[in-house]
Amino acid sequence: MDISTIVGIVIGFALMIWGIGLGSIGNFVDKQSAIIVIGGTIAALVASYPFSILKQIPKHFKMMLDEKRFDPVACIETSLLPFVLMI
16 A cells, blocks of 8 residues: 555544534544445445446555556546546
């Protein structure tokens, strides 16, 4: 995993906690709300793309988190070309 991914995630969480405020963070942590947000996001994703595209998600997560370097042009061609052809 690239260091910028880790730094970005940490900064994002830190800014959310700072924006909410440390004293009132318990007001924003709710199991039902998390289920609605995460479940709704997954449902919207599944409804938006055909299964042939969705089954490639684990491969793309592995590419994103892998420490090996890859050819950006090849990645763009394999990752974005199916989306462009859908338009």
